[in-house]
Amino acid sequence: MKLTEQRVCEFIDILASDAPAPGGGSAAALMAAQGASLVGMVAALTAGKPKYVEHDELARRIMSEAETLRLKLAGAIDRDTEAFNGVSAVFAMPKSSDDEKAARKAAMQAALKTATSVPLEVMELALKSLELTVQAVGKTNTNAASDLGVAALSLLAGVKGAWLNVLINLGGVTDEGFVANHKSRGLEIVDKAERLSAQIYNEIISTL
């Protein structure tokens, strides 16, 4: 059964179990999805309200973009665990002959690349969600200000949690170009996300 089809209490229980998956990668995707949800909620609590008519168009655009990001991030909860299982499956491949060894090695490289690319995609989506959250600050329902702050925290935890999962899988990848590209893009995202999240959190907390 898909992780996102589990009840919340079951998901938390499975996460805590000694099954190696789901692990931190799926947890990071869920945190990021929660962040996108909260930005969407704050926009939804703003759109159509006379008090915020000036920002109505912005609120509707944020709602729509946040929904797209949320659905993609929710999908990544399962895709990260599938990618992890893909790596695990390679360990069961035979390695008696040279041909088998070569096939196993190639399969491992492909599986590790997927297990690196899924969390990097979570980082990209969470960064986009943070860029959306920044646009909402000061222009959305002030009753939900704290929710924008929680969005910023969830999205940063999602970015950095996914980054740890990029790094742990990247360690086994032998394609130097792939490693260099993923490392530099990942570092760039972490840096941007830290700045944006801190900016949002500090702006919000100064109003509470």
Added chain:
Amino acid sequence: MKLTEQRVCEFIDILASDAPAPGGGSAAALMAAQGASLVGMVAALTAGKPKYVEHDELARRIMSEAETLRLKLAGAIDRDTEAFNGVSAVFAMPKSSDDEKAARKAAMQAALKTATSVPLEVMELALKSLELTVQAVGKTNTNAASDLGVAALSLLAGVKGAWLNVLINLGGVTDEGFVANHKSRGLEIVDKAERLSAQIYNEIISTL
């Protein structure tokens, strides 16, 4: 229906909807619960393994304590939304006569105190979970090192997310002693949690 009984995909959808609850408070509790789950998972992946026999007792203690914290934090996902709904319910109370006004005012103070105390409890539980995570670093299954890092990130996001919810509700509380106590304890927890989470994250990332 309880939030924790919803499927994960439904929870994310409800969070994104224009229903004001669940909001950031329940999201913060879920992030903290995920953190406690991940610490428990890493301990479970360590206990009983010959390679980590030296730390077996520690791993079993962490598993047990993480389970208690996870169950309490999971319970707080629903309790935070119930506390929020308690505040909303007061707005519907009559306020025609002086007696009605006084009853409404007293009910609002009680509801706001509960809506402050639930996220403060989440902060306490998440801090305890971080203290447990620190104990696990360097003494648990190294294959799951990144999961300990994600735990530290989730728990910090849970602490700071809950803190925003303490602050937004504390703004309406008139009992000065209550306000002072909750503010000073909250600030102390945020400070400790930031230090512990950064320490864990930096130690983990240096090994990846």
